[in-house]
Amino acid sequence: MRLYDTFSRSLVELPAAPGPVRMYFCGPTVYARAHIGNARPFVVGMWLRSWLRSRGYDAQLVHNITDINDKIYEAAPGASAGLAARATVWYLEDTADLGLGMPDHLPQATECVPQIVAFIEELVAADHAYASGGDVYFRVASFPEYGRLSGQKPDQVEQGEEPSALKEDARDFALWKANKPETEDTWWDSPWGRGRPGWHIECSVMAEEIYGPAFEIHGGGLDLVFPHHENEVAQSRALGHPFAGIWAHNGMLRFTGEKMSKSSGNVATIRETIDEWGREAVLVFFLTASWRKPIDFSPETMAQAAARRDTLRNAFTLEPAAHDESGWEAFAAALEDDFDTPAALAVLHEWASTRQLELLRRGLAVFGLESLAERRDAPPEVAELARRRAQARGARDFEASDRLRDELAALGWQMRDEPGGGYTLVHDA
RNA sequence: GGCGCCUUGGCCGAGUGGUUAGGCAGAGGCCUGCAAAGCCUCGUACAGCAGUUCGAAUCUGCUAGGCGCCUCCA
Numbered sequence: 043m044r045l046y047d048t049f050s051r052s053l054v055e056l057p058a059a060p061g062p063v064r065m066y067f068c069g070p071t072v073y074a075r076a077h078i079g080n081a082r083p084f085v086v087g088m089w090l091r092s093w094l095r096s097r098g099y100d101a102q103l104v105h106n107i108t109d110i111n112d113k114i115y116e117a118a119p120g121a122s123a124g125l126a127a128r129a130t131v132w133y134l135e136d137t138a139d140l141g142l143g144m145p146d147h148l149p150q151a152t153e154c155v156p157q158i159v160a161f162i163e164e165l166v167a168a169d170h171a172y173a174s175g176g177d178v179y180f181r182v183a184s185f186p187e188y189g190r191l192s193g194q195k196p197d198q199v200e201q202g203e204e205p206s207a208l209k210e211d212a213r214d215f216a217l218w219k220a221n222k223p224e225t226e227d228t229w230w231d232s233p234w235g236r237g238r239p240g241w242h243i244e245c246s247v248m249a250e251e252i253y254g255p256a257f258e259i260h261g262g263g264l265d266l267v268f269p270h271h272e273n274e275v276a277q278s279r280a281l282g283h284p285f286a287g288i289w290a291h292n293g294m295l296r297f298t299g300e301k302m303s304k305s306s307g308n309v310a311t312i313r314e315t316i317d318e319w320g321r322e323a324v325l326v327f328f329l330t331a332s333w334r335k336p337i338d339f340s341p342e343t344m345a346q347a348a349a350r351r352d353t354l355r356n357a358f359t360l361e362p363a364a365h366d367e368s369g370w371e372a373f374a375a376a377l378e379d380d381f382d383t384p385a386a387l388a389v390l391h392e393w394a395s396t397r398q399l400e401l402l403r404r405g406l407a408v409f410g411l412e413s414l415a416e417r418r419d420a421p422p423e424v425a426e427l428a429r430r431r432a433q434a435r436g437a438r439d440f441e442a443s444d445r446l447r448d449e450l451a452a453l454g455w456q457m458r459d460e461p462g463g464g465y466t467l468v469h470d471a
Numbered sequence: 472g473g474c475g476c477c478u479u480g481g482c483c484g485a486g487u488g489g490u491u492a493g494g495c496a497g498a499g500g501c502c503u504g505c506a507a508a509g510c511c512u513c514g515u516a517c518a519g520c521a522g523u524u525c526g527a528a529u530c531u532g533c534u535a536g537g538c539g540c541c542u543c544c545a
Contacts, residue, residue, distance in 0.1 A: 051475095068545065076545090083545050112543065193474045194541065215542055241543045263545030268474080270543070293476090294539065330483060330494080336476090336538070338483085346483060346495045353494075356508060376485095384484055388493035440504055447506080458508050468508085 043097065043378045045259070046334055048267060048289040049191050049275075053380055056288075059098040061258070065090065066249040066286070068262030068270070069148070071108040072129035073117040076136060077309040078324075078339055079295035083262055085325065086292050086333045086381075088142040090259075093377055093408050105145040106248045107133065109152050110238050115226050123228050126152075136312040141321050142410040147252050151244040155230045158239045158247045161277070162217045162232075170280040174208040176220030176235045182213040185276045191289060192268035215273055216240040242273035246285075250278065260286030264294055264334075293335040310339065322355075323348040325409055329383045350387075352470070355414040357394035357402060359458070359466055365400050369393065373405050383409075420467045424455050428467055436463055 047054040056063060067087040070080045087103045094101035109126040118125035130150065138144060151158075162178055165171035170184045182188050189195060221229040221236040229236040239247075249257065255278070262271065271289065278285040297309060315324055327347035331337035369389075376385035386405070393402040403415040420428065431446035450457050456468045 070545065071543090080545050108543095189474090192540075195473060213542085261545095264476090264539060265544060266540090268540055268542080273542075292545075294545080296538080332484090334476095335484095342495095343483065349495055350483095360509070382485080384493085385486090388485070391493055435504080438504070444505075456507065459503070459506085460508095461502085466508085 043094070044380060045288055045290055046380050047287075048271075048291050049286075054288050056094075056099075056258070059094075060100045061094070062100040062102065063094050063259060064102050064104075064253045064257035065259040065261060065290075066104045066106070066245075066253065066257060067145075067260075068245060068266055069105045069107050070133055071111045071113050072126050072133055073111070073114040074129060075311040075313055076129075076133050077311050078315045079263075079297075079309075080133075081137065081140065081312045081315075081324070082292050082295055082328065082333075082337075084137050085140065085142065085328050086290075087145065087261055088140075089383075089409055090290075090381060091145075092142070092410070093381070096408060097374075102147075103145040104147045104149065104249065104252050106245060107148055107150045108241065108244060109150050110155075110228070110244065111151075111241060119225065120227050122226075132313070136316070139316050139321060140312075140324065140410070141413070142325075149248040149252065151239065151248065154244070154247050154251055155239060157251050158243055159218075159230075159232045161247050161250075161281075162239075162243060164281055165217065165277065168281060170277075171217055172210065173218075173234050174210075176237060177208055177216055178218035178234055179209055179214040180217055180273065180276060180280075181210065182215070182276065183211055185280045187279065188213075188276050189272065191275050192272045194268050194272065215242065215269065217243045217277070242270055243277055245270070246274045246277045249274075249285075250283065255281075255283035255285065257286060259288045259290050261290040261292065264291040267291055290333075292333050293331070293337060296336055296338050297340070315344075319344050319348055320351075322351045322411055322414060325411055326351045326354075326387075329387045329409060332384060333381055350391075351414065354390060354394050354402070354406065354411070356468075357397065358399060358415050358417065359468055360397055360399075362399040363397035366398060367401075369398055369401050370404075373401070377408075418469045420455060420469075424450065424453055424467065427453075428455075428457055428465060431457060432463060432465060435459070 043056045044053045045056065065087060067083045070076050084105060087105060091101045091103045107130050109130060114122045114126050162171060165180065166173065166178065169181070171178055171180050217240050218232060218234055219237050219240060221238065226238065229238055249260065260271065275285060323344060327344055330347060373386055373389040376382045376389060390402060390405050393405065403412060406412050406414055427446055427450050431443050434442040434446060447457055454469055456470055458466045458468060460466065
């Protein structure tokens with residue numbers, strides 16, 4: 043199994059099974075209902091865990107909840123903690139409804155503040171950080187490797203606002219920020235006074251809190267490479283921790299050709315997308331693109347995903363062919379090669395058209411889509427309508443037959459006639 | 472200004488120096504009372520220009536266009 047690693051800019055072979063493969067994927071900042079783009083790292087992480095486990099790996103996934111952040115203070119002045127708690131529940135509900143199970147751990151920044159403080163103290167003691175006016179900053183100049191993950195040249199980085207007078211160097215970033223009582227209604231005590239952790243240190247600490255100083259894969263959106271992940275590397279490696287072995291960055295989701303962003307408003311949430319298209323269509327949608335490439339979210343691309351879902355599900359209403367286990371190799375090869383889900387999806391379609399239904403069911407199960415193989419039994423009233431329609435058809439009363447078919451359709455059931463008067467009832471999603 | 476990515480048929484999306492990816496949509500046909508599902512047939516695409524080569528969509532250069540990031544957007 044090999045995966046593309048942002049740090050080395052190459053495909054990297056994973057250690058042989060059983061590993062372990064410990065994965066940490068950056069999760070959302072909880073201040074609103076998460077949009078569909080936020081689902082991508084979650085889905086990729088859960089799929090990877092699922093696939094690796096099926097290959098005999100001891101794979102784990104940690105997905106953090108960033109519940110201390112500027113955005114939360116801005117979104118709920120004076121009530122940030124309540125919003126963060128609510129939005130955390132939303133995120134857990136929405137991702138759970140994707141039907142992929144849940145990560146092994148979902149650490150929250152608010153639960154790790156003492157460890158964060160201790161980590162910062164170590165950095166200060168090692169001269170990689172310095173306190174300044176109630177803040178603590180990471181001293182970028184003390185870490186020569188800075189910029190290697192992202193390829194950024196620190197002296198070329200565009201400077202936004204005027205550099206803070208508290209910093210020794212404009213490149214330095216905050217590990218701890220002094221409380222600003224007028225805008226921030228939560229704080230924690232620290233050796234540097236009341237305040238709160240910076241974003242980057244939260245992730246370094248949450249990852250290491252669970253895995254220790256070294257683990258195999260760190261994931262997240264491509265937009266996090268700089269500065270977020272660059273800073274995580276700096277913080278942890280400055281203390282001599284190996285930190286992540288592979289950096290796996292998923293491509294961004296774009297909305298009608300443009301990147302979705304919460305700031306532009308009017309973005310589809312995970313919740314809305316599941317409600318409108320169903321969770322299976324959402325998963326098939328993510329399957330259609332390589333995990334590293336951008337993916338366009340639009341009614342058209344979702345409709346195509348829904349059509350593919352139907353094609354795959356329909357295969358299970360047909361007679362299976364003689365099982366041929368050898369076909370599994372092509373599927374496995376696709377996923378072992380940088381988790382190429384579009385290629386794997388092509389194999390699934392191949393199995394659907396050749397009626398390798400056992401392989402198809404197993405392949406779908408890797409992606410949480412085994413439900414497409416399930417045949418729902420018709421409830422009694424549906425079965426009764428179907429019986430009456432079959433009778434009407436038999437009597438060549440096509441007017442009644444068509445009316446009953448419409449009634450069934452209204453209940454979400456398709457009646458597929460078969461030669462000889464038989465029929466199959468299929469529930470459409 | 473800096474770092475990086477991308478450009479394949481109506482749409483999505485693989486791929487490789489010379490041989491049909493796959494799907495969705497569409498057209499025709501078979502099947503059906505009519506449908507649905509299924510099956511059969513139909514697309515000769517690879518941004519442009521120049522070069523390397525016996526041969527390039529696949530390698531090189533240039534041009535055009537699109538996208539991400541540049542201190543807290545997954």
